[in-house]
Amino acid sequence: MPIQVLMPALSPTMEKGNLAKWLKKEGETIKSGDVIAEIETDKATMEVEATDEGTLGKILIPEGTADVAVNTPIATILADGESAADLAKAPAAPAPSVAREVAESRSPVGEGKPMISAPKAAAAPPAVAEPDPEVPAGTEMVTQTIREALRDAMAEEMRRDADVFVMGEEVAEYQGAYKVTQGLLQEFGAKRVIDTPITEHGFAGIGVGAAMTGLKPIVEFMTFNFAMQAIDQIINSAAKTLYMSGGQMGCSIVFRGPNGAAARVAAQHSQDYSSWYSNVPGLKVVAPFSAADYKGLLKAAIRDPNPVIFLENEVLYGHTGEVPKLDDFVIPIGKARIVRSGSHVTIISWSNGMTYALKAADELAKDGIEAEVIDLRTLRPMDTETIVNSVKKTGRAVTVEEGWAQSGVGAEIAARIMENAFDYLDAPVARVSGKDVPMPYAANLEKLALPSAAEVVEAAKAVCYR
Amino acid sequence: MAAPKKAAASTPQDKTDGGSPPEFTREQELKALRDMLLIRRFEEKAGQLYGMGAIGGFCHLYIGQEAVVVGMQMALKQGDQVITGYRDHGHMLATGMEANGVMAELTGRRGGYSKGKGGSMHMFSKEKHFYGGHGIVGAQVSLGTGLAFANHYRGNDNVSVTYFGDGAANQGQVYESFNMAELWKLPVIYVIENNRYAMGTSVSRASAQQDFSKRGASFNIPGMQVDGMDVRAVKAAGEEAATWCRAGKGPFILEMQTYRYRGHSMSDPAKYRTREEVEKVRHDQDPIEQVRNRLLAAKVTEADLKAIDAEVRDIVNASADFAQHDPEPDAAELWTDIYR
Numbered sequence: 001m002p003i004q005v006l007m008p009a010l011s012p013t014m015e016k017g018n019l020a021k022w023l024k025k026e027g028e029t030i031k032s033g034d035v036i037a038e039i040e041t042d043k044a045t046m047e048v049e050a051t052d053e054g055t056l057g058k059i060l061i062p063e064g065t066a067d068v069a070v071n072t073p074i075a076t077i078l079a080d081g082e083s084a085a086d087l088a089k090a091p092a093a094p095a096p097s098v099a100r101e102v103a104e105s106r107s108p109v110g111e112g113k114p115m116i117s118a119p120k121a122a123a124a125p126p127a128v129a130e131p132d133p134e135v136p137a138g139t140e141m142v143t144q145t146i147r148e149a150l151r152d153a154m155a156e157e158m159r160r161d162a163d164v165f166v167m168g169e170e171v172a173e174y175q176g177a178y179k180v181t182q183g184l185l186q187e188f189g190a191k192r193v194i195d196t197p198i199t200e201h202g203f204a205g206i207g208v209g210a211a212m213t214g215l216k217p218i219v220e221f222m223t224f225n226f227a228m229q230a231i232d233q234i235i236n237s238a239a240k241t242l243y244m245s246g247g248q249m250g251c252s253i254v255f256r257g258p259n260g261a262a263a264r265v266a267a268q269h270s271q272d273y274s275s276w277y278s279n280v281p282g283l284k285v286v287a288p289f290s291a292a293d294y295k296g297l298l299k300a301a302i303r304d305p306n307p308v309i310f311l312e313n314e315v316l317y318g319h320t321g322e323v324p325k326l327d328d329f330v331i332p333i334g335k336a337r338i339v340r341s342g343s344h345v346t347i348i349s350w351s352n353g354m355t356y357a358l359k360a361a362d363e364l365a366k367d368g369i370e371a372e373v374i375d376l377r378t379l380r381p382m383d384t385e386t387i388v389n390s391v392k393k394t395g396r397a398v399t400v401e402e403g404w405a406q407s408g409v410g411a412e413i414a415a416r417i418m419e420n421a422f423d424y425l426d427a428p429v430a431r432v433s434g435k436d437v438p439m440p441y442a443a444n445l446e447k448l449a450l451p452s453a454a455e456v457v458e459a460a461k462a463v464c465y466r
Numbered sequence: 467m468a469a470p471k472k473a474a475a476s477t478p479q480d481k482t483d484g485g486s487p488p489e490f491t492r493e494q495e496l497k498a499l500r501d502m503l504l505i506r507r508f509e510e511k512a513g514q515l516y517g518m519g520a521i522g523g524f525c526h527l528y529i530g531q532e533a534v535v536v537g538m539q540m541a542l543k544q545g546d547q548v549i550t551g552y553r554d555h556g557h558m559l560a561t562g563m564e565a566n567g568v569m570a571e572l573t574g575r576r577g578g579y580s581k582g583k584g585g586s587m588h589m590f591s592k593e594k595h596f597y598g599g600h601g602i603v604g605a606q607v608s609l610g611t612g613l614a615f616a617n618h619y620r621g622n623d624n625v626s627v628t629y630f631g632d633g634a635a636n637q638g639q640v641y642e643s644f645n646m647a648e649l650w651k652l653p654v655i656y657v658i659e660n661n662r663y664a665m666g667t668s669v670s671r672a673s674a675q676q677d678f679s680k681r682g683a684s685f686n687i688p689g690m691q692v693d694g695m696d697v698r699a700v701k702a703a704g705e706e707a708a709t710w711c712r713a714g715k716g717p718f719i720l721e722m723q724t725y726r727y728r729g730h731s732m733s734d735p736a737k738y739r740t741r742e743e744v745e746k747v748r749h750d751q752d753p754i755e756q757v758r759n760r761l762l763a764a765k766v767t768e769a770d771l772k773a774i775d776a777e778v779r780d781i782v783n784a785s786a787d788f789a790q791h792d793p794e795p796d797a798a799e800l801w802t803d804i805y806r
Contacts, residue, residue, distance in 0.1 A: 205609050210615045210616040243583055246579065247802065
């Protein structure tokens with residue numbers, strides 16, 4: 001049967017165009033790829049190439065015709081052995097239905113599910129968080145720095161799984177820019193503890209590529225400020241590939257390193273990226289405060305089959321805490337922890353923000369205000385349930401973060417409280433955050449730019465109308 | 467050819483110097499013809515479906531460049547990985563991925579390789595060791611170096627074939643990757659598909675060093691310019707590079723001198739080059755015609771060639787039919803495959 005040549009669409013938005021010129025005449029031989037006509041849109045002139053071989057049978061739309069609708073038959077091509085007499089066999093006018101119509105007109109088959117996409121998509125399934133593991137009574141507690149807890153977490157996971165390796169700048173021979181990887185080279189050797197050149201974008205991509213084959217890299221950034229060089233690989237390659245591959249190919253990878261303000265390192269070394277990464281589906285984002293959480297959550301992050309952003313804090317590296325001495329102490333990602341119980345106001349924070357939150361709670365207690373302090377620990381998926389349950393009890397909430405307020409994690413928490421506990425609120429949610437300025441260098445200005453316990457106290461009192 | 471010269475010291479290989487590339491056997495010629503034809507007919511059909519509105523978004527066709535992926539694939543062995551950018555349909559078909567699954571992904575259907583969630587630029591096949599399909603220009607170069615890192619880490623002798631274009635060759639992460647690949651002796655073949663235009667910008671307007679085989683010179687990565695329109699030359703170069711990589715000598719750069727007949731994407735009016743330029747390449751260097759003419763000279767009959775044409779057309783037509791009738795993904799798929 002003769003083949004119809006249809007008016008092509010040159011972009012998804014094109015609906016009609018002008019048939020400017022025919023470059024082949026009726027009766028001429030046509031090979032696949034030959035330019036047969038020129039069409040014009042408001043944007044450009046384009047060539048129409050034949051996709052079939054044969055003879056140009058009949059021109060249906062003469063040149064110079066304006067506003068030809070996409071998919072209108074413009075000519076017929078006769079295949080080998082066909083003649084003009086066969087033209088009558090070509091379907092008359094109607095353009096072949098486009099794919100979408102074809103799909104929608106078919107009746108459901110197979111699994112019995114409707115084939116037509118529902119106009120409104122179902123809501124995202126809620127994240128289910130597991131509780132912390134039981135630490136048996138009498139378990140020996142070891143006092144160690146956060147730095148050591150992180151090192152032990154990596155070493156334990158590397159002993160457990162030969163596919164786990166660590167790469168980054170100065171992680172091996174220098175023993176870590178902040179000594180977090182101290183001793184790993186000696187135990188695991190240069191094959192698994194890999195010093196990279198100063199090349200964040202490149203080694204982040206190499207890590208993601210290795211992870212796509214099933215290896216489990218721990219990519220250390222000397223600070224997350226430098227990871228901005230690599231953020232394309234983190235988001236476009238690591239976070240999205242599982243979805244874009246229909247679940248075939250994902251990557252188990254941890255990006256870790258200090259995030260946020262250290263001390264006196266000024267604007268380019270002091271940014272908090274909590275809200276940036278927690279914006280992205282496909283990533284998990286963890287930002288612990290206590291030594292035990294650092295250890296248990298890093299082990300969970302390394303085992304997680306998804307890309308995990310593990311935000312540490314340089315100021316906290318030297319802080320000590322009690323870590324249970326267990327063979328395998330893993331804290332599930334996604335569960336907040338109530339660090340201090342109270343009934344008057346809920347203070348929600350994470351990472352070093354907890355320093356201000358806990359100090360403020362002590363101060364508030366002196367004034368008779370019992371604050372409930374929640375350490376989020378994981379920013380994505382966020383444990384909305386723990387926050388909402390607390391706010392339903394206290395009726396008041398304050399968020400504390402070192403990052404900027406606009407589009408910040410505090411803003412997200414406030415929105416979730418409004419969505420889930422509006423009727424329980426006795427006051428608007430208050431946010432304490434880093435000031436809306438690049439981090440200054442001068443000691444006094446830097447102090448002013450960061451949140452403080454006093455600001456948290458003030459905010460808590462304000463929401464309690466005290 | 468002798469051991470590859472370090473690009474820093476070499477001049478671009480003159481393709482006529484040293485004679486023609488090694489002849490193919492009849493079976494190799496027929497396979498090359500069939501695989502290249504499959505890509506060409508598939509791409510023509512994809513262009514047609516795009517014109518009908520059945521394929522959305524961006525659609526970058528590979529027509530003209532078929533010899534590159536087909537020749538390279540003939541030089542590889544089981545387990546070697548392939549990764550490329552957004553002009554990826556040819557690479558997928560060359561690795562043996564099914565036309566049905568690729569076409570259905572283009573139309574956004576559930577039978578597509580990514581269940582309709584990736585589209586033209588984002589398809590993968592673990593089974594065929596095809597790692598995408600990446601829409602960010604140059605990103606696949608670091609990722610492909612990571613695939614090679616994994617081979618090195620595991621101690622196998624597979625190579626990663628990392629394709630990118632003359633445009634991507636100007637991205638910074640390419641050179642970060644070159645540095646680490648040579649530093650750690652990673653088994654990666656960087657195949658630079660120089661089709662002369664990065665979207666609408668010609669190589670001469672974008673590249674200070676237009677000999678891409680030299681782009682690894684400051685990292686001591688050897689490079690070679692290859693006639694990317696001659697599938698035999700591609701295969702020979704690919705074998706040489708693969709041997710180099712498998713021997714633990716590190717990465718190798720192949721600049722494939724090729725040409726795309728169609729626009730950058732479907733909505734490219736291609737005003738940056740003349741029709742005569744396109745026609746000349748098509749007429750003088752077409753990779754498929756080259757093989758067809760050699761086969762005819764070797765007394766393969768027109769009828770034999772027509773049989774191959776017919777087989778390929780059947781596959782392509784069936785894929786177009788499947789891709790238009792396969793249902794769209796279930797609405798519940800919106801929320802799957804975000805985490806595992």
